[in-house]
Amino acid sequence: MIERTSTPATIAESPTNTIVLDVTGMKCAGCVSAVEKHLLNQAGVESACVNLLTGVAAISTAATTVTASELAAKLTASGFPAQPRTVAESNDRAIRLQQRQDKYAQESKQLVWQLITAGVLLVLSAVGHFTQPTTHLHHGSAVLTNFWWHWGLATLAIAFPGRAILVDGWRSLWHGNPNMNTLVGLGIITSYTASVVALLLPGLGWECFFEEPVMIIGFITLGRTLEQQAKHRAATAFDRLLSLQPTVARLVSANPDRPQAIEIPVEQVKVGEYLRVLPGEKIPADGAIRWGQTTIDESLITGESIPLVKQAGDLVIAGTVNQSGAISIEVTRTGDDTTLSQIIALVEAAQTRKAPVQKLADTVAGYFTYGVLAIAILTGLFWYFIGIHNPNLMPPVSTLAPLKAAIAVMVVACPCALGLATPTAILVGTGIGAEAGLLIKGGDVLEAVQQLDTVVFDKTGTLTEGKPQVTDIFSPDTMSATELLRQAAAAESVTNHPLAVAIQQEAARLELTLPSVLEAHTEAGLGVSAKLLTNNGENQVIVGNQPWLAARGIEIGEDLQAVADKLTLTGKTVMYVAIAPATDLELTNLTIGLIGVTDRLRSDAIETVKQLQELGLRVVLLTGDKKPVAKLIAAELGITDIYSEVLPQDKARIVKSLQTHPLAHSFEDRQIESSKSPIQHRVAMVGDGINDAPALAQADLGIALNAGTDVAIDVADIILMRDRLLDVVYAIELSQATLTKIRQNLFWAAIYNIIGIPAAAGVLYWCGWGTMLSPSAAGALMALSSVSVVTNSLLLKLNHRRN
Template sequence: MFKVEKRYRVGNVTCQSCVALIEKILKSTNGIEEARVNLATEELVVKFDEKVIKEDEVKNKIVPLGYSLDEIKDLKTVTFIIKGLHCQSCVGTVEKIVSGMKGIESIAVNLATEKATVSYDSTIVKLSEIFHMIGKFGYTGERITEEVVDRRAEEKKLELKKEFNEFLVAIIFGAIIFYISMGSMIGLPVPNVIHYDVNPLLFAMVQLILSIPVVYVGRDFYISGFKKLKSKAPSMDSLIALGTGAAFVYSIYGTFKIYEGDIQFVHNLYYESGVVIIALISLGKYLENVSKGKTSEAIKKLMGLQSKRANLFRDGKVVTVDIEEVEVGDVLLIKPGESIPTDGVVVDGISSVDEAMLTGESIPVKKIEGSKVYGATINGTGSLKVKVTETGENTTLSRIIRLVENAQGSKAPIARMADIISSYFVPIVIGIAIISSLIWYIVGSLGLVSLNATPSVFALTILISVLVIACPCSLGLATPTAIMVGTGRGAELGILIKSGEALEKTCKVDTVVFDKTGTITVGKPTVTNILSNRLEENVLLKVVGSLEQNSEHPLADAVIREVNLRKLDMFSVRSFNSITGEGVTGTLEDTPVGDVEVIVGNKKIMDRYSINIDEHIKEGEELFDQGKTVIYIAAKDTYLGMIAIADKVRESSKSVIEELKNIGIDVIMLTGDNERTAKAIAKEVGVTRVIAEVSPEQKYSQIKKLQIAGKKVAMVGDGINDSPALTQADIGIAVGGGADIALESADIVLMSKNIKDVPKAIELSRATMKNIKQNLFWAFIYNGLGIPVAAGILYPFTGHLLNPMIAGAAMAMSSVSVVSNALRLKWFK
């Protein structure tokens, strides 16, 4: 009954003796039934009796020996929709109650998307139990399925329509009540039958009756607000319910007193304040939801690019089918001007494809046989036959959508401040409202201060104003809306930012480290010079190509590509031999002068075979100084010439590095290439600091050294051999695209395969964080100034109070202003 089995990741296990030691110690411990260590996976499985020994005691047997133990949990991560979120207090409540459940690893709730992402141990707690728990506090959780998303989108449309209609009802009835109650005071004609001087009871009763539709329109505030008060988790709805509820209850009490004959209460009715507050808050809620809908337009736009139909080759004919019928291996016909339905490889045809919606690049990309194409990109003027390689959720577009959704649902560290404040905010506001109204009631009753109304009416005004103005919505929307718009805009520009945390960290970067190959350079070495001593240029190239076709070295690939480009035939080769770090040798057969032994490589291999190249060394050195790699060619003991190979610098590299320097970023080049070549490339592009001849593991160490020196480092690489460095850096930026978009080691992926988007990503991060800080500043200022004013702090000096209706209008518009400010990021360039 008390026996449990736990799995741990064991650190510092180096050999089988470590395994034997751990197993021996644990097996000899009372209460532990079984202990198994797997050296290959570095995993420990322990079965023990919780009644005899606790988990901490198990760990204490191993950790003092120098091993580390981290529990391996069977965690599930699920994102689901939450209905009933109205403000940041709601977010705080859900996060608090769920994180308090056993088996919950983490939870993040996003007010802007109304979604929660929870990681939990499925062996301890079930998703249905999480839904049940939040249901107790008035919220509803729903799994995200295509059906639910479609239904939720339809519900959102209906909700917006309902909110607008309710606002119309509230504002129409509110305007009538306002006219009846305030008209005669400001010189407007009011019929005698409902004039407060002529017929005070009917004056009050008409307002009461006209208030009923408005109270009904605002019923959700009361149902949700009081339910959350009862659950000891008050929210914005609770503030509105308490504030307007107090106004209505006091007014009904006043109406009853008028009925009893105390007509003095005709001046102490608050019906107009209650209904106008509900009308204004309804308007604010409607505008806020309209604005929030616009923050996710980037996702909607991406989803809208997905093709619904495809032209499929079937039994020798082309048939049009639903995209769901397309399978991997099918061949599709892509007509001119059509959207490509899914990812694939061109098997026939030539065309140019507009990939701007994925990469942000406006120039179409030429596609020939063997080229990769991606779903949702637009074919140009040629027809293509495409073999399908990915469908459904595995396509590049689907993965981009998933990445952006995850980023938009994540929290930036800066949001934690708002979370902490919001968790205490509503209870504190209720306390301030009650205390301030009581203080004013007491000082007014004792005659210590001259009030402009009776103490009870004055205190009620204070209570309502504080409760209504103190809305934490703007605080809760400040961060997620900016992240949603910022990451969405990034996706439109071909910059995939994987999380809110990555977005925030990027703005702090002060050092960018570039890998050379595939980032600063194109990553595809090409033949740049052929210097022949005895043979024609093409003949020399053909000689080298014949030998190099047997080699796997990247430089050999460059030679073979040039041979194929010139459409040269090759000689047969025998006795091929590769000498690591020097070059290759072999015998070419059936040449015009018979069989010939050829040597190709660096100076070391020439020295090995006693071939004198001294008079050509200077020529080779000049090419080396240009950042090129030189291979020498000889036949028997005769020098034939040299071929220079270089990885071309990207056209944009120099301007990008200059742009980074202009925005205050230090630039470093980190490469495994030789120092001479690296410095030549660095000089060409304007990099002053170079770290060369380092392995992937050493790149990781170099990044760590920079961080220890206090630098905030972004590492830019191709995401393959740079993975350790990308992971270690504060921000890893992968110059990827296509299948590379899901690189685990990178925080940001540049779809355009071009480093020109590196400064753009940093600037986008800076713009987003600036926007978040603006939002938080105004949210704090709004509440920081609004609450004291509503509490009457200025009354002794000005003789005026904050009208509850003005407080309601200010509260309603605060959230709208925050979301509107975030939407400005849509125009980031």
Template sequence: MTESSTLSRQAESSADAVEPCYHCQLPLPANEIVDGLIDGQRQQFCCQGCRSVAETIHGAGLGGFYDRILEGEQLAPPPELTDALAMYDLEEVQQEFVATGQDASEVHLLVEGVHCAACVWLIENSLRRQPGIEEARVNLSGRKLKVLWDRSRLPLSRMLELLGTLGYKAVPYDPNSAEDSFKKQNRHLLFRMGFAAFAMMNLMWISIALYTGADQGEFRGLFHWVGLALATPTLIYSGYPFFRGAWFSIRNLSPNMDLPIAIGVTITYLYSTYVTFTGSVVGEVYFDTVVNFLFVILVGRYLEAMSKRKALASTQRLLDLQPKVATRLTAGPDGDESELVAIRAIKKGDRVLVKPGERIPVDGIVLEGSSQLDEAMLTGESIPVTKGVGAQVNTGTLNGSGTLVIQVTGLLGESALGQIIHLVEDAQSSRAPIQRLADRVVPWFVMVTLSLALASFIWWWGAGIEQALMVATSVLIITCPCALGMATPMSIAVASGLGARHGILVKNGEVLERLSAIRHFVFDKTGTLTEGRMQLSALVTSNQYWQPDQKVAMDTETAALLRQVAEIEKLSEHPIAAAIVSCAEQQELKPRAISAEQFSSFPGQGVVGVVDGHRWLIGTPDWLRQQQVESNARLEQAATEMDRRGISSIRVACDGRELALIALEDRIREGAKELIDRLKAQGAEITLLSGDRRQTAEAVAEQLGGMEVIAEVLPQDKDRTIAEIQARGHEVVMVGDGVNDAPSLVRADVGIALGSGTDVSIASADIVLLSNDLARVDQAAQLSQRTLRTVRQNIGLSLAYNSIMVPLAMMGLVTPLVAAIFMPISSLTVIGNAARISTLFRRKKA
């Protein structure tokens, strides 16, 4: 149902057609009329396609669609569907644009032919009746259809075929197509604005003539008729969006700002037309006011559209991060061959070559090469990260000086970048509670505006109908609920985009509003306040107390012991073993490839192995006693000190003698203490939640400056602990690593997942942080506070504007033209104030 097909049908229509087609309302061709029986009545159609569509609509019990079409509006004959719809059911094709969840799949479709609320009603109601479809929602302005459905019950091709039978051609949503649609809307707006500008310039000369004495001469009537000739097409063409919006608001019983605008210009135009037709010498014409007003309002609408686009451009900037092409490697007779292909041609399992300075086109695993990647677009961190063989790389990150060969594991829709884009779009289209309140207020606001305009007209009637008309029109125009309606969505949209650029993904606007008021933070210990991996913090022998961070060299005996212990531990997969081997390698004591013999592991107790003929035991003190190993007094004293500080330790024995103690700890994450200090300074309560021993948890809390400690809690009981805190009357922010903390993240009033970026964290958390930088938690809190403050400022600006300007208009101190200038300024002020949120982190860095 495209514009070009409509024009072609009109061109083919015969000039002597007597009535329109029942479905599309286009003229019936003289020689090709198609008859059909609809609800027992014979109707005429311009083609077989229109008859089929009408029969389908009535057969589905959706005949009310035709009652909702505005009189005189034309649809278009149904589009010709491609024969290749079945290809959209192929798994490899759907991977590109269908998101598959646990319960349902989600697809976004761009629908051609959607032109009014009647189309929205028809599409949504017809799809919701289909088995397997859980949700169908149409965005009228973007012609975008979102469907949640069960693919096993309804193939996508059948859904597209159903839309085709209703007269709409749907294809998978492409951001480039949406961008073209936005440009097309702006182009139409510019045309209407240009037409109004042309009429305004010509009417200006007529107005000058009338104001300088021509209104008293013989040419008065001529000038009035010329003004009518210029104002009439301007009102019809340039004013069409306002009349259309006003009509829909009346029909849906939800008055919007288009209604008072349409009433104001219509009354002014009709009065001027009355004076022109009657030739009255008492009244004046205001055609210049009508045209000037429309021009100024259209300029304001255009500036608003551009400002909104700039403020909401974060999603497009994220989309632009994915390259449009990639270099694919394929095996050839003489080795690998490279070819430059469109990113859409890349499939999972393909190998992709990324040269220095290029962006990573897909999510994947490094097969060959090493390089440093700039991951600032994901994590907000500008420090490059080294990636080698086996490392995971993400779409949109910038390659450094090395060349990489990557095996594709995820395309845009399922990549980390794709998940970010999806979350940002959802957040920007969500509605916070304060916004829902504003949305309910706006219709009442419009009704109050109409009442005030009527009261002003009646009050000023005694001063003459012209004065009463001008005052009432000024009141209709000057009042502006637009600013009130945009106060929240613009702020949330800007905040969501800003957060995404700094590695803070906010799921919806409601989260920002809730987070700003919560003052109780609960932190998981392991992986959140600590790094989540064991590190060797001390090695105690009979002769030396060695610590890696003190930069003191090990003596020969201690170095030899660490090497031999590492040669045994490298055969184990335990985190403690990994910490010991890592420390040995850092001290350039790399274990030999094959040295340990007779290796055995005893889970929860320790390991045993033979190196160079000596039998080594590494494990807990109780296990060593069971193996008849004698204790060492110096090591017992060191172990007591470690336990007091909450540090875990194991013992090392060789040939029945205890030789060393190895202390291991999960170190405090960088920035943790600074974060806790800042939150405390802001009056927040802090709780440490951990499954570790209380002694260990309390030691960590002490290092962080002290806080409430809840320790020895099993992972499955963490959400119960959060519920107990909430039962005490506290709203809780839970900060965890996003994997084993999923239940508690869901239970909390606001869940913040730190640094995992996994599907689990995105599903369970309200805010996902894409780096392990704890400063992001504080930044998320600052962002929420700044957003809510901006929303309140915007609402205050809107109310202040109306409380000042409306009384002035009712007093007759504001002309309609001045009102037309000030009304869009109030909306632009709200947009500009919301845009100031984007300076939050910039100023912090400065």
């Protein structure tokens, strides 16, 4: 048994405010680092997290010290146009979805025209270049092989498809935040300027390479077009969630005989009003069916592929589709309180929470551009003073090799790949999870999943269905079993504990009339005591476990205890019932009986435990049941690590002990283990009730079933919307797969730059391998790196959900 100690007091925290800004102008991870650094330098800002892919900045500030408008103005002045996300905008996500789609359509149109223009110019330039690739091309008679023609092509490429790159690169440099466009823009302008000098001053003996800026612009525009399409595909799952928001509701009277309906905007619907929903329409708000029967498609909310039959009294979720029958619902939640809005808010928040592995990448990216510029300068100086004078290099190095090498270094470097590595994978992973009914709250959660070694399950409502049923009633000769149940049900009517509900439901099934409750007191994990007004006067009724009765000096007779032990050995939970007249303060005239209750295991509980163990995870059972019952359930599940007779307040402490010590099954065992060196374990807690919330918060990873309470869902890191236990396994597997993609992306981005920058600097050529990397080839490689990172993230969609 677990030792009972007082729960530590919660440390008071200073009030904080969360500000969300929509930020534009970010092109790479260096921009993300610059925006975060600028925000953190503002007075009152405690933390800032910026997402490159979604263009969202989430800022925590000391309350009332700084406003969203002030921060947006500061960012705009620093070269990153920003605006606060207002309450009205967050409440009307349909507008934001339309704005996203309009923005994507506009950007796509611009990129396509830029790509077509750049493509035509690139083809014309390439044909002329490869037809007569000499340094005296400007003496040729054909138009396509004339240097003035190539000068015109390069000028057009810079003025039209390349203008956005140059403008953004210069703006970022001016504000002291050089980015990828700065590097590429410097490469384009440098190669163009050198070629113009060679054209105007042929006596210098320089070669013209007007084809380089044209090809750089063409390759980069192609890469960005492919990248944008891939990013749009990555965001489709989240956009589908946004599109579920209905815009119109049909308001009707609470009287079913008055079917007249009025169409109103869904944001004007209030709790308690009645709505009519016809077949094929989306449910406008969370509610309960009052009239009608239908089937509801909840697949995009819960991941449940089979439509569910719904009738009067059943709950429905906003955004789900009414398939077969007309129904009327009473609204229980509207606006941001609906399940759909909460899902969308959680997914949005997840996209701004970074995995710890990304923080290093963002820090590196913040200095990346400065480092690349330094390497480019050193490369040019090396080849100018040393490289071109080396007679052993074959083919010999031209006088413009230092400049070309420096340009290639600037163009090949790609901080963009570093910036896209994490957000694209998280966007795809959280989107896939949302479609399957899994809500993963952020990148930091993914890293916690990767390090797990222990999974702790609460029993009631998690491993079991949470719907116990009364199986046995034993009463003394002085009272009938029906009367014992009637008074026990009345006492239990003041609580919604699953065992109490089971007793109440059995009384309702037998259509028993319950006595009035005059006063009552409950104790979590123990039981309830109440004063009832019965036909024979006032009675004291105590219902609960044996410690609850023992605390009041009530002893259980040997015969009744033998019955209780027999029930316990069959896996049933025993509730003791003690009844005495209210005037009997010493409880000398007692009637004592018991009620046996059982709760069936979920159909997928055994398979869930088995698959978790196959993943190499230890599985631990937490239950308030006595040890014999706990052992029977654990044996059926295949669990060997058990904590029985656990009080609600002990759950968090058990999780904490598992995080720092090997598994121990009693307080005495933990005392022995505490003398040893601490062993750090990563523990996940799976629960559903309000009593599980502290343990969910204490665990390295909290997983809550959506059937549970709001407070459990609030503190959990992963939420299972389908209320399906096997989704615990899939959530862990999807999280591991997503983090694997993040690491693959970061590895590729790092390796690309580690290999690409030295290759562009001419290291391989100096060592006798190959030739110098041209600026245009460097541009093609740079475009490829970003596309490959986003495409690799999209491969997560091959991770199919278990059935």
